[in-house]
Amino acid sequence: MNLTATRPYLFPYIFGILINLLVININCYAQTTYKEKYIPVGAFEFSVATGLGSISNPIKHAEDIPLYILPTFSYYGERFYMHNLDLGYNLFEGKDWYLDIASSADFYGLFHLNYDDAKLFGGMSSPMNRLPQQQVERPSIDRKLSYLAGIKTAYSINNYEVEFKALSDITSTHNGQLYALTLKRFVWSDFGNLSLAISAQYLTSDYSAYYFNTRETDFPVNMGPQDFVKEAALNYSGQIDYQYHLTQDLDLIAFIRTEFIDDAVTEEIQPVDNKIISYFLGVNWKIL
Amino acid sequence: MNYYKIISCICLLCSSTLAFATVQDGWLKSFTLKPQECLIPMEFNECNINIFFNWITYKPMRACLFKMYDDIPLYCNNKKSKEVSINRRLLITQETIFILRPLNENLSEHEASLGLLKMENKQIRRRRKHPWSLF
Numbered sequence: 001m002n003l004t005a006t007r008p009y010l011f012p013y014i015f016g017i018l019i020n021l022l023v024i025n026i027n028c029y030a031q032t033t034y035k036e037k038y039i040p041v042g043a044f045e046f047s048v049a050t051g052l053g054s055i056s057n058p059i060k061h062a063e064d065i066p067l068y069i070l071p072t073f074s075y076y077g078e079r080f081y082m083h084n085l086d087l088g089y090n091l092f093e094g095k096d097w098y099l100d101i102a103s104s105a106d107f108y109g110l111f112h113l114n115y116d117d118a119k120l121f122g123g124m125s126s127p128m129n130r131l132p133q134q135q136v137e138r139p140s141i142d143r144k145l146s147y148l149a150g151i152k153t154a155y156s157i158n159n160y161e162v163e164f165k166a167l168s169d170i171t172s173t174h175n176g177q178l179y180a181l182t183l184k185r186f187v188w189s190d191f192g193n194l195s196l197a198i199s200a201q202y203l204t205s206d207y208s209a210y211y212f213n214t215r216e217t218d219f220p221v222n223m224g225p226q227d228f229v230k231e232a233a234l235n236y237s238g239q240i241d242y243q244y245h246l247t248q249d250l251d252l253i254a255f256i257r258t259e260f261i262d263d264a265v266t267e268e269i270q271p272v273d274n275k276i277i278s279y280f281l282g283v284n285w286k287i288l
Numbered sequence: 289m290n291y292y293k294i295i296s297c298i299c300l301l302c303s304s305t306l307a308f309a310t311v312q313d314g315w316l317k318s319f320t321l322k323p324q325e326c327l328i329p330m331e332f333n334e335c336n337i338n339i340f341f342n343w344i345t346y347k348p349m350r351a352c353l354f355k356m357y358d359d360i361p362l363y364c365n366n367k368k369s370k371e372v373s374i375n376r377r378l379l380i381t382q383e384t385i386f387i388l389r390p391l392n393e394n395l396s397e398h399e400a401s402l403g404l405l406k407m408e409n410k411q412i413r414r415r416r417k418h419p420w421s422l423f
Contacts, residue, residue, distance in 0.1 A: 038327055038412050049420055072420050076413040083417045090413075095331045098414060107423070156414075188336055190377050195418060241418055245375055248322045248340045253420050284420045 037186070039076050044288060046073045049253055051282015058212075058261055058273040059111045067280050088152065096156050102165060103149035108211040109173075112143035143211055146173035159186045169207070176207025192244035192252075201235045201259075208233035212265040233262035237276075243284075251284040315395050317344040319388050325403035326380060329412055333381060335404055340375045343388055356385040356399075364391075380404060 039045075053067035074083040079090045085105040092099045148167035155162050161184040168177045182199040209215070209230040237259035244252040259276040320342050326335035341353060341363070348368035352361040355378070365372050378384075383404055389397040 037415060038329065039415055040327060040407070041411050041413055045419060047420055067422075070420070070422055072422075074415075074417075074419065076415075078410060081413065081416060083421070086417070088416060093414065095329065100416075102416075152416075188377070239423065241421070243418070243420070245338050245340075247373070247375075251420070255422070257423060278423070280422065286419070 039074075041076060041078050044073070044075045045286070046288040047071070047284050047286045049280070049282045049284040051253075051280055053278070053280030053282070055110070055278040056273070056276055057111050058276050060273070062111060065110060067278075070280065070282070070284075072284075097154060099153045100151065101149070102152035102167070103147065103170070104167065106146040106148055106169075106173075109143060109145035112211065113145070144171075144173050147171045148178060150177075159188075160184065161186070174206050174210035176204045176210065178203055178207060192242055195239075195241040197237075197239045197241075199237045199239070201237065203233045203235065203262075205230045205232045208262070208265050212261065231262075231264040233265045235262055236260045246283070249286045251286070252282075253284045254281045255279065315345055315347065315349065315390060316388065316398050317346055319343040319398050319400050321386060321400050321402060324401070325405045327405050327407060327412060330406045330408055332406070334379055335381075336377065336379050337402075338375055338377045339402065340373065341386070342371070342373045344371045346370075350391045352389050352391065354387045354389060356387055361389075362386075 049070040049072070050068065051070075053070075055065040055067065057064050072084060075081060081088050081090070086103065088100045088102040090098060090100050146169045149170045150165065150167035152163070152165040152167075154164070161182075163182040163184065164180070166177065166179050169175050179202040180199055182197055184195060184197040187194040187196070212233065213230070237257060239255065239257040241255040242253065246252055255278070257276075257278040259278075261274045261276065263274065322340045322342075323337070326337045328335050343351065345351070348370050350365055350368055351372070352364040353374075354361050362376055362378075363372075363374050380402060381404070384402045386400050386402065387397050388400075
């Protein structure tokens with residue numbers, strides 16, 4: 001399935017459907033569900049999803065990131081929790097809202113991974129994003145993964161959730177910050193579980209310029225006076241997740257996510273595609 | 289003497305009948321549901337849960353699954369089979385008993401229960417992501 005070729009036609013429909021699903025009244029269950037929304041303290045879970053998927057790479061001439069195997073592990077203690085590379089410490093959790101100290105791996109750094117870096121994610125996907133040979137004449141773009149930490153809070157009412165997070169780079173990679181506001185809706189039904197989300201992410205100029213623009217240090221020789229753009233970015237994204245219980249231990253899962261990268265970033269020296277499309281369709285095996 | 293023979297025959301007949309009933313009543317090898325409890329925070333009163341029912345019989349047969357006090361079955365297998373697996377999403381407000389009733393009325397029905405566990409916030413956590421979420 002080549003989503004790249006169908007992008008211009010696909011996006012308006014995806015976003016239109018998503019926004020409609022977020023607001024219309026769907027005949028579904030509004031109550032809480034066992035192990036879908038809550039988990040006992042001390043529980044450790046491990047699952048492996050196999051299927052077919054991809055994350056499109058917005059960096060020009062770079063390859064998309066294939067997704068074949070997605071291992072997921074999570075642990076929820078009394079206050080500490082982890083979900084893959086996300087770590088958190090709960091400060092407050094009430095009926096409707098929570099406040100956490102949270103941290104997570106940077107998403108945009110994935111697009112600059114080379115083969116050696118990709119080995120770290122060997123279980124997650126196949127080798128990804130090698131810059132092709134014709135890029136020899138291009139500036140040498142070397143970007144590292146970063147890790148972010150900050151606060152995260154969410155408020156839930158019925159099947160809606162509003163989440164806000166403010167994270168800052170703690171690895172001194174770009175010293176930027178990320179602020180994200182997300183609206184989610186959950187739909188539980190006999191035909192499967194749906195999660196719909198729209199989100200706005202604000203990346204400070206240090207952050208966005210590091211991953212989406214060229215820098216002076218990218219060029220082997222002095223390029224002379226140039227405008228190396230360093231602007232903040234406001235990215236929007238929409239995501240649909242679907243889960244259907246096949247058996248007690250097997251789920252059919254699917255997701256599609258589209259992120260629009262701010263034009264302020266994409267029009268500058270280092271051209272990038274202004275969209276990131278991620279999708280996956282597979283079977284998830286709950287091992288623990 | 290004749291009375292003795294008659295009484296013996298009646299006893300023999302009764303015991304064989306009882307034995308037959310016992311064998312016939314052991315029609316069900318297993319009847320399970322998963323999960324066996326629904327976990328919700330103390331403040332909530334209801335639980336919407338996806339339950340997997342499974343039953344295995346010694347011989348292929350038809351049976352119906354009921355929620356206790358409901359006259360309409362949740363499921364009946366139309367064809368005779370030795371093993372049935374289904375899942376149903378249900379809304380429960382208290383401990384709920386499910387009944388597996390064979391279509392042959394001479395056989396006994398069997399029960400399995402689903403508990404509703406209300407837990408303090410210290411014992412339960414709200415997930416921050418889907419169990420299989422990448423983002």
